[in-house]
Amino acid sequence: MEPQPFVDDIETYAQDIVDTVREPLLMLDTNLRVQSANRAFYETFHVSSIETENQLIYELGNGQWDIPGLRTLLEDVIPTSSVFNDFELEHTFPIIGRRVMLLNGRKLRAGSHSAIIVLAMEDVTDRRRSEADLRAIETYAQDIVDTVREPLLILDTTLRVQSGNRAFYHTFRVSPEETENRLIYELGNGQWDIPALRTLLEDIVPTSSVFNDFELEHDFPALGRRVMLLNARKLQAGHHGELVVLAMEDVTDRRRAEEEAANAKEASEIANQTKSLFLANMSHELRTPLNAIVGYSEMLQEEAAEQGLESFVADLEKINSSGKQLLGLINDILDLSKIEAGKMELFLETFELDALIDEIAETIAPMVTKNMNVLKIDRAADLGHMHGDQVKVRQALFNLLSNAAKFTHEGTITLEAERQPMDGAEWIVFRIVDTGIGLTSEKLLRLFQDFTQADASTTRKFGGTGLGLALTRRFCQMMGGDVTVKSVPGEGSTFTIKLPAIVSEPVAELHGGDDGDDAVIVSTDRRETDPAPAPSTCVLVIDDNAAQRDLMRRFLVKEGFSVRCAASGEEGLRLAKQMIPIAITLDVMMPEMDGWSVLKALRADRTLADVPVIMLTMVDDPARGLSFGATDYLTKPVNRHRLSRILKQYSCDSPPCPVLVVEDDRVMRTSMKRMLVRNGCRVTEAENGEAALALMREERPSLIFLDLLMEVMDGFAFVENVRTHPEWRSIPIIVVTAHDLTAVERKRLNGNVETILHKEGTSIDDLLSRVLDALDNCAVPRMAGV
């Protein structure tokens, strides 16, 4: 028959489709016996066709399909409705375990075959599981959101509220019903319709998916005025689409607390200032009667001595010394209160350490000998100058020495002083060593605290308030240094003061204000922080060869220079620092430290960086020398005339070099000149800056006295011009002016002039005497014999 193969084809075709379907399929007859199954069925349930076909479905695989739900379906639903969809069956299958199956059934009539039931099974276990997970995650997220104590709002991108958390509803006293699905601005009678918030949500959030700590101050009807800190995140929330989480932190209390803390701090600062002011005034009031006590007792002492009333003298001496002691304490309190009030200032000047030490040694001598002690001074030879507050250095040393004297009997008190390079800077180190009672480590800890002596018994035995050490330390710290102490009980103590050799001006103040304007002498530093130590007229010769040194010295002296010699690089550096020569001749080939190293060290030292260095070498390699910062370069044997010519650039034709007076007032100029000449100076004069520059080109002065306000070229322009010439850079300039300098003008001069002398309110004699002081400080060479 023709049609049969065709039908067979169709059947094979149908079977192929059935086998291709990835879902397990069972074909049952109306008696619920399996006609056939597809490949997916066998694979899924791990059974073979032999144990499946022609079996009752309930008997399959040891009755694993004998499920009440399935029975109902097959026996009750199918016969009547011939179709069912998505019957969900959860069952534990022996081999594949617990599964959720979605069953679809069709009753089909397939050609000549009797009716069959096609049962399709979809394993939805995994899908169901992930759906459950998702639900759990959402619940979990919601739980977190609700647990957060900060109010949170979840908005969609149209700014409608998706939900709020419990804290939100609680804080703003609204219900979810009146909140969800509403525009945020409509919430709670428009309490969130705040311009700043609109900006935030409409302008900022759309462009930047995150913002933090947006502060919003607003009157909320339910809460009153509040400061809210808003944080927002834009996030992709799966099928929810894009959401904005808005977190609100009520920082009102915190802000208030901060404000209160700030107020309290301010109040306490004011109180502290008031206290300091009170102390300052009090000290003044205490001093007045004390002056009378000290004065009258001293006076009576003199009278008693004259009249031979010896017994009175001793008692009057006690009154007098007690008064002085009390006065000292009051002064300490005043100093301390000034430090606390930030009113203590530094008066920086350059002074000679040797002179200071001599003076202190002399002052302290009576106190030292009182307890039968011996004072030893042990100082380095090269102490030189220090730039700092001389009064405070003196007081610090005096305090420590008098302490040492107080706590030592029949012992030795040693004052040591030396220079020490540390961290690329020069430091002055003082050590006060005694052989006194010493201190335990516990006492050491409390030693520098205000009003604290090592212990109460000490106070009874030795007197004093314990202010001295605190003050000493504060003074040293103000100058950028500090005091440390080492001590062995019963053996003695060592106090060490370390101060920068060049103390820099405290940052905050530039001698401005009232005091600054009245100040006569304001030492301004040549460079930002370091003052010029007095420049000398010396040329420094550094050469290891004695014959060469001698030759060079004789030649230079003949040319009118004074000369110092150094036999090694180290010695040369030390001398250079000490004397700041006008120029250095430097031999390259030296043992140990060679000329290049010396040059490098010189250039690295801020006080010496500008000193011209002339390298002397056998090897003609000028590029190298100049690249190392040498000023000039000569090959040996040295062409003396060239050397002389080079040096004259930094000196003048016929030393001693002149002092240049630049001043437009003829009377003033003449009297200055006369006085300078009287003091042994050679003087040149100019009536304005331009004339002065012309003079300087002819002959280099060793020092310039400069008026500021002049016609043609004023002092400011002059200073700036001079400093552009390297060979003039080291000439000290002393400004003599009647002009009250503004802060800006001071700044213009700062770093470029040595000293500023104020003319106003000063007699000419007095001014001249101060000019002389300045002259002395600058160590200008004078004519011999004057």
Next chain:
Amino acid sequence: MPKILLVEDNEMNRDMLSRRLQRKGYEVMIAVDGQLGVEMARSEVPDLILMDMSLPVIDGWEATRALKAAKETSSIPIIALTAHAMSTDRDKAIAAGCDDYDTKPIELSRLLGKMEVLMGGAGGSSAAGGSR
């Protein structure tokens, strides 16, 4: 006998210092405020003025400036007596034209030393000359 003008408003200080100076052989004149000090300096032309700085009417700095500005008194040396060893006061005194300063309480021998230096020279300046 050198004539000293003491300008001081505090009675006890004035009393003490004047008596002690008199005992040392000075003739002492007294002014109790800055204004009187300037007037007396003009009329009496003392050899030296000891000037307290915090004075009523016009203070010591102003009085000093006035004295140093006037021809007839500019050469009279003035020693400022400042309350405390405060560098600002000291500098202000020198700025005003004082030739020297001393701090209270007065240490007589120190003050006498300074007075002698100033009166020993022919007036105004204590030039720090000399070759080195």
